Each structure stands twice: as structure tokens, then as C-alpha cells.
Amino acid sequence: MTFYITTPIYYANTLPHLGHLYTMIVADTIARSKRQQGIETFFLTGTDEHGINIERAAQRNNRTPKAQADYVVDYFKKMTAAFGLDTAHGGYDIFMRTTEPFHYEGVGEFWRRVAKAKTPKGNDALYKGHYEGWFCAPCAAYKTEDEYAKSDNPNEPPTCLVHETKLDRVSEESYFFRLSDYDEALLNLYESRADFVRPEARRNEVKSFVAGGLQDLSVSRLRSSVSWGIPVPDDPQHTMYVWFDALTNYLTAIGFGNERRDRAVGFEKFWPALHLMGKDILRFHAVYWPAFLMAAGVEQPRAIVAHGMWVDPTGRKMSKTLGNAIELDVLNKYFPIDAIRYFCLRDMVFGQDGRFGYENLIDRTNSDLASGLGNLSSRTLTMIQRYCDGRIPSRLIPDEARLPAKRAGVETDDATVLKLLAQARDQFVKHFDDFSFSRALEEAWAIVSRVDKMISDARPWDLAKDSSQRQTLNAVLYRAAETLRWLSVMLYPAMPNASREIYKQLGLIDEVSIIDPAALRWGELPEGVQIGEVKPLFPRIDKAKTMEEIENRESGGGSQESAEQRPEVRGQRSEPPAVAGGQATRSGQHVTEADAVPGVANYIDITDFAKIDLRVGEVKTAERIPKADKLLLITVDIGEEKPRQILAGIAEYYEPKNLIGRKIVVVANLKPRTLRGYESQGMLLAASVGDEGKPVIATFAEDVPNGARLK
Numbered sequence: 097m098t099f100y101i102t103t104p105i106y107y108a109n110t111l112p113h114l115g116h117l118y119t120m121i122v123a124d125t126i127a128r129s130k131r132q133q134g135i136e137t138f139f140l141t142g143t144d145e146h147g148i149n150i151e152r153a154a155q156r157n158n159r160t161p162k163a164q165a166d167y168v169v170d171y172f173k174k175m176t177a178a179f180g181l182d183t184a185h186g187g188y189d190i191f192m193r194t195t196e197p198f199h200y201e202g203v204g205e206f207w208r209r210v211a212k213a214k215t216p217k218g219n220d221a222l223y224k225g226h227y228e229g230w231f232c233a234p235c236a237a238y239k240t241e242d243e244y245a246k247s248d249n250p251n252e253p254p255t256c257l258v259h260e261t262k263l264d265r266v267s268e269e270s271y272f273f274r275l276s277d278y279d280e281a282l283l284n285l286y287e288s289r290a291d292f293v294r295p296e297a298r299r300n301e302v303k304s305f306v307a308g309g310l311q312d313l314s315v316s317r318l319r320s321s322v323s324w325g326i327p328v329p330d331d332p333q334h335t336m337y338v339w340f341d342a343l344t345n346y347l348t349a350i351g352f353g354n355e356r357r358d359r360a361v362g363f364e365k366f367w368p369a370l371h372l373m374g375k376d377i378l379r380f381h382a383v384y385w386p387a388f389l390m391a392a393g394v395e396q397p398r399a400i401v402a403h404g405m406w407v408d409p410t411g412r413k414m415s416k417t418l419g420n421a422i423e424l425d426v427l428n429k430y431f432p433i434d435a436i437r438y439f440c441l442r443d444m445v446f447g448q449d450g451r452f453g454y455e456n457l458i459d460r461t462n463s464d465l466a467s468g469l470g471n472l473s474s475r476t477l478t479m480i481q482r483y484c485d486g487r488i489p490s491r492l493i494p495d496e497a498r499l500p501a502k503r504a505g506v507e508t509d510d511a512t513v514l515k516l517l518a519q520a521r522d523q524f525v526k527h528f529d530d531f532s533f534s535r536a537l538e539e540a541w542a543i544v545s546r547v548d549k550m551i552s553d554a555r556p557w558d559l560a561k562d563s564s565q566r567q568t569l570n571a572v573l574y575r576a577a578e579t580l581r582w583l584s585v586m587l588y589p590a591m592p593n594a595s596r597e598i599y600k601q602l603g604l605i606d607e608v609s610i611i612d613p614a615a616l617r618w619g620e621l622p623e624g625v626q627i628g629e630v631k632p633l634f635p636r637i638d639k640a641k642t643m644e645e646i647e648n649r650e651s652g653g654g655s656q657e658s659a660e661q662r663p664e665v666r667g668q669r670s671e672p673p674a675v676a677g678g679q680a681t682r683s684g685q686h687v688t689e690a691d692a693v694p695g696v697a698n699y700i701d702i703t704d705f706a707k708i709d710l711r712v713g714e715v716k717t718a719e720r721i722p723k724a725d726k727l728l729l730i731t732v733d734i735g736e737e738k739p740r741q742i743l744a745g746i747a748e749y750y751e752p753k754n755l756i757g758r759k760i761v762v763v764a765n766l767k768p769r770t771l772r773g774y775e776s777q778g779m780l781l782a783a784s785v786g787d788e789g790k791p792v793i794a795t796f797a798e799d800v801p802n803g804a805r806l807k
């Protein structure tokens with residue numbers, strides 16, 4: 097049996113954020129779960145490197161499109177390694193790049209097959225025509241009327257609803273894919289395979305979209321307008337539409353159309369795939385792609401599975417363009433990998449959108465991991481260390497010991513214990529296979545609470561004082577340890593590092609990554625085994641301190657830009673902090689250059705700039721804030737009735753008294769927010785200098801009145 101899972105291949109014009117990481121984590125979890133069940137699994141991810149967006153990003157950054165893609169790929173690879181998602185850590189098998197020659201060959205073959213095909217209604221699947229429409233470069237797609245907002249001024253182009261950027265009017269010769277002929281075939285597909293598009297709600301959306309009628313799809317652009325792409329076979333004046341090229345990667349990555357098969361791992365072996373993606377690109381996967389495959393005569397995917405989007409607190413999709421993305425270097429710096437994985441799987445109800453907040457991530461880590469699973473593991477193992485000489489005790493309760501054990505609240509009947517645990521395990525596996533990760537983890541945590549309660553009720557520390565209670569003590573600790581073994585096997589796909597660590601601390605030496613949870617049997621934890629060194633699994637995160645540091649990074653001295661401009665990914669961790677006892681083992685490393693973050697240099701027009709109310713201000717007071725090393729509380733006169741109160745992350749570089757009387761620049765219409773209990777009513781501007789992002793406050797060489805506007 098084999099299993100093939102794919103993530104989208106990500107655009108190489110911009111650096112990844114939490115949203116991209118989320119898809120990778122889900123795919124990685126599913127892949128690990130299949131591998132654990134003994135299914136040979138192939139996990140594909142990669143980058144989508146052609147198209148106008150990458151061309152534009154490259155121009156902005158003064159490099160070739162290929163160099164642009166190389167730069168982003170380099171970051172991607174370091175990021176996936178840092179989060180334990182790469183091949184070396186048991187994650188993806190191939191990092192696909194659409195600029196590789198074998199992909200060109202495969203796509204060429206796919207195009208030729210489509211070009212020869214007839215539609216289900218007997219027409220040519222591909223034809224040449226003219227296309228005119230509104231095109232969104234960041235989406236790399238033409239937009240229909242419901243996908244853009246018209247401008248009040250009829251001479252101005254409409255705006256993309258996703259990116260809030262102006263659309264381009266495009267009219268040119270183009271190849272068309274006769275999608276309109278595929279509506280019935282597609283509806284039949286959705287009807288005959290109820291689990292083809294998942295979850296259910298998404299399937300219904302797709303069905304009604306197709307039932308509403310399909311328009312033919314332009315699948316090429318003239319080389320003169322988009323040169324960075326794969327030439328259409330036998331007609332090099334045309335460049336393939338980037339989605340045609342990109343979707344086909346799922347086939348070419350495993351050898352489709354690659355005669356030499358030098359990179360092939362076996363199209364026959366692994367196809368069809370389960371495609372995982374965000375709901376933002378469901379239509380491409382659930383409508384266009386199946387139609388292309390029908391035309392090319394290739395078997396349909398195993399399933400199209402769409403997850404929801406991480407949105408910001410105001411409900412907007414997280415994206416670099418909107419400037420509300422959760423940076424991977426922040427996550428990487430402050431949180432253990434498994435805490436991020438757990439949070440992503442537990443907090444987001446699969447298929448629905450989720451609001452991301454660092455506070456929630458910290459709370460979950462502290463309650464469910466540090467106090468929950470981590471505490472259960474360390475209290476159990478510490479007691480085995482202390483009361484049983486560090487060896488797994490006997491589970492057997494002789495007849496004469498049953499009554500005292502029962503009195504201590506211990507379930508003495510092995511069959512009952514097994515039944516309870518096996519039921520919970522079966523539920524867990526069922527939810528997991530259904531992509532209901534959140535519910536699966538809830539099941540697992542119900543087990544954690546149950547065992548915690550058993551320990552608290554039985555009070556092993558009291559039992560240990562009474563030698564006649566020896567067998568009850570042993571039975572309690574055995575039950576807790578055996579349950580931990582089950583939990584570590586069940587949780588391995590979701591939390592590979594913590595799971596391995598629990599397994600090791602239990603003194604077990606086999607590979608938890610290949611134990612099928614369905615094969616778990618009660619009582620197989622061998623008695624007498626010497627347990628390993630007991631270490632905390634998840635150190636508690638100091639919420640106030642961590643939030644302050646994160647907020648300072650985000651708000652201090654204009655560092656919103658600097659965080660984007662100097663993305664840093666910590667080096668590959670030899671030992672994940674999840675199990676290594678905290679921050680100390682994380683040696684950081686800057687891996688990217690300062691000037692070149694693709695996507696940051698998006699042009700804005702003058703009306704965008706005019707939205708920012710910049711004022712000259714005079715610092716009236718400045719003081720440090722207790723227990724906040726980086727923040728200064730200043731009041732600034734910007735010509736209003738009362739001075740504004742502003743928090744600035746400059747305390748490490750400026751003495752408060754030296755600021756008084758200085759003329760500075762204030763962003764006056766920034767939404768107020770509260771940091772460390774103080775409201776900040778604006779932001780001061782500062783340059784961000786050097787590797788550390790040292791703030792240097794913007795000021796004036798001439799005298800200017802308070803409140804003067806900057807234009």
C-alpha cells in the first residue's frame with residue numbers, strides 16, 4: 097500500500113509565514129501517521145517559481161527571476177529544517193521546484209496530451225482565442241465581477257478583494273481550455289465520489305460553483321507580456337498560465353512525462369495523491385485540476401482536502417501584502433516546535449478559519465503541555481524513580497491486594513482498563529483519519545486527565561509510606577506509565593519530538609515512529625525496565641515576559657519593517673527545545689540579507705500614503721516602565737489639546753532624560769493599543785540600524801512647529 101500527500105507549492109516571490117507553516121504541519125502530521133501505520137508514504141512540497149509576480153519581485157530586487165526563486169527557496173529550506181519538517185527530520189520527501197528541467201519536460205508532455213484531447217462533449221479541449229479581462233498579479237488570476245471592487249471613479253481600475261491592489265486590464269491572444277464542456281463530468285465526479293472534496297462544506301461550495309456554469313479558462317499569456325514561465329510546446333510565443341504549470345508539479349515530481357526518470361520515484365507507484373491546501377485555492381484544485389486531468393487521461397486525485405485560513409484578530413487573511421503575517425522567526429525563537437504543532441492542530445477546527453494570537457499559543461502550551469502532558473509524564477517517572485528504584489514496576493495485583501487497591505480508587509481489572517483505553521484510542525484514530533485533529537487531541541487529553549485523577553486519588557506518596565500497600569503503589573505507577581506509552585505512540589504524528597522523548601524516558605528503545613496505534617496492546621510495557629533520565633518535556637513559558645519581547649519586536653522603533661526586512665531562521669536544532677529544557681540550546685543564526693525580502697517592496701500609490709497621518713511632535717516626558725527592559729513611556733505634544741502617550745521600544749538605546757524636548761515624527765492615526773497595561777496612542781518613527789535593528793529616532797535639522805504634518 098502507498099500514500100501520496102502534497103502541499104501547495106508556494107509562490108517564490110515572498111517569504112513564508114504561519115499560514116504556510118500550518119499547511120506543512122498538517123501534511124507532515126498526516127504523512128507521519130500513515131508511515132506509522134506501515135504505509136509507504138511520499139510527501140511533496142515545494143515552490144511555484146514562474147509567473148508575473150516572481151518576475152516583478154525579481155525586478156524590484158534587482159535580480160533575475162531564478163535568483164529571486166533561489167533566495168526564497170533557501171529561506172524555505174532553512175525554515176522547514178528549523179521546524180523539523182524536512183527530509184532529515186522525517187518530513188517531506190521532495191522539495192519540488194518548477195524551474196527544474198524535469199518539470200519542464202513533464203509539463204510539456206501534459207500540455208501535449210491536453211492539446212490532443214476532446215472534451216466530454218466532443219470538442220477540442222484546447223483552442224486559440226482572445227482574452228480580455230481584469231488580472232490580479234498577486235493572485236496570478238483573472239478576476240470575475242464578484243472577486244473585485246469597482247472604483248467610484250470609472251477611469252480607475254477595480255481592486256482585488258484579496259489583496260486590495262489595483263487590477264491590470266489584459267487583452268491578448270491566448271490558448272483556452274474548454275472548461276465549459278466539463279461541468280457535467282465534474283458534477284458526476286463529485287456525486288460518485290462523496291469523499292473527493294473535503295470537508296463536506298467545501299464540497300458543497302465547489303458543487304454549486306460548477307453547477308452555476310463554467311467559463312473557458314485562458315491557459316497561456318503572450319511571451320511579450322509574461323516571459324518568465326514555461327513555453328507552450330510547439331508555440332514558444334506563448335507562456336503557459338502559471339496554474340497549469342504549477343498544478344502539474346504533482347505529477348512531474350514523481351516522474352510523469354520524464355523520459356529519463358532521473359528524479360522519478362514512481363508515478364505508477366504513488367499516484368493518485370491527496371492534495372492538501374488552504375480553501376483560498378480550492379477552486380484551482382477541485383475544478384480546474386480534475387478537468388485538466390480528465391483531458392490528459394490521468395486518473396483523478398485520491399482527495400482534495402481544504403483547510404481554513406489563519407486570520408488576524410480583525411478577521412483578515414494573514415498575508416505579507418497586508419502586513420499582518422505571523423513571522424516564522426518569532427515563532428521559532430519563542431516556542432518549541434511541538435507546542436506550535438499542537439496549537440495548530442488543536443486550536444484550529446480543521447476546515448474552519450482560526451484567529452491567531454500569541455497569548456492563546458502561550459496559554460495552550462502552559463495548560464495542555466507544561467501542566468498537562470508534561471506534568472503527567474514527569475510526575476509519573478519521578479515517582480517510579482523514587483519509589484521503584486527507577487524500574488517499571490509490576491502491574492499485577494494479587495488477589496489479597498485487590499481490596500486495598502480498589503479502596504485507593506485503582507481499577508483492578510485489566511480488561512476494564514484495556515477497554516477504556518482502547519475505546520479512547522479508537523476514537524482518536526477515527527478523528528485523526530477524518531482530519532478532525534482537534535477532536536482527536538481532545539480525546540487524548542481526556543486520557544491525560546483521567547490518569548492524573550487516578551494518581552491524585554490514589555496518592556502514591558502516601559501509599560509509599562505503608563509497605564502493605566506496595567502492590568497498589570506499583571499498580572498505580574504501572575498504569576500511569578503504560579498509559580504514557582500509549583499516548584506517546586498515539587501522539588507521535590502530531591508531536592514527534594515530545595513523543596520520542598516520553599518513549600525514551602520510559603526506557604524504551606524501539607522506534608515510536610513505526611508503531612501503529614491500532615496495534616497497541618495493554619500490558620506490553622515490560623516490567624523491570626530501567627527508565628531513562630527524567631527531564632521536563634515542556635518548560636512553562638513566562639507569558640508576560642514573552643509577550644513583552646514579542647510586542648517590542650513588533651512595535652519598537654519601527655521594527656515592523658525591520659522584522660520583515662531581516663527575517664532570521666534559527667539553525668537546525670540538534671535537539672528540539674521541546675525536550676531540551678528551554679531556550680538555552682537554541683543557537684540563532686542570521687541567514688538572509690537585509691535588502692531583499694521579496695514582497696516587501698510592493699508599490700503603493702499616493703492615496704495609500706495619504707492614509708498615514710504623520711505629525712511633528714515634541715517629547716514632553718519620558719520614563720522607563722518597571723519590568724519592561726525595552727519600553728519607554730513618553731508623552732509627545734503633537735499640537736493637540738493634550739500630549740499623546742506613546743510606548744516606544746527604544747529603552748535599550750536612549751536615556752529618557754535625553755529625549756525631553758526633542759522633535760520627532762509620530763504616526764498619529766495608528767490604532768491605539770495596550771502594551772504592559774499602558775495605552776500607546778501612536779508610534780514614533782526610527783531607522784533600524786545594523787543586525788540588531790538598533791533604533792535611531794527620526795528628527796529635524798530645522799525648527800518645526802508641533803503638530804505640522806509630514807507630506
Ligand code: MSP
Pocket residue numbers: 103104105106107114115116118119144342343344372373374375376377404405406407413414415
Ligand atoms: N502557488 C500557489 C499554489 C500552487 S499549487 C499547485 C499558491 N501559493 S501561495 O504561496 O499563495 O500559498 C497558498 C497556500 O499557503 C494556501 O493554500 C495555504 O496552504 C497556505 N497559506 C497561506 N496563507 C495562509 C493562511 N493565512 N492560513 C492558512 N494557510 C495559508 O497559492
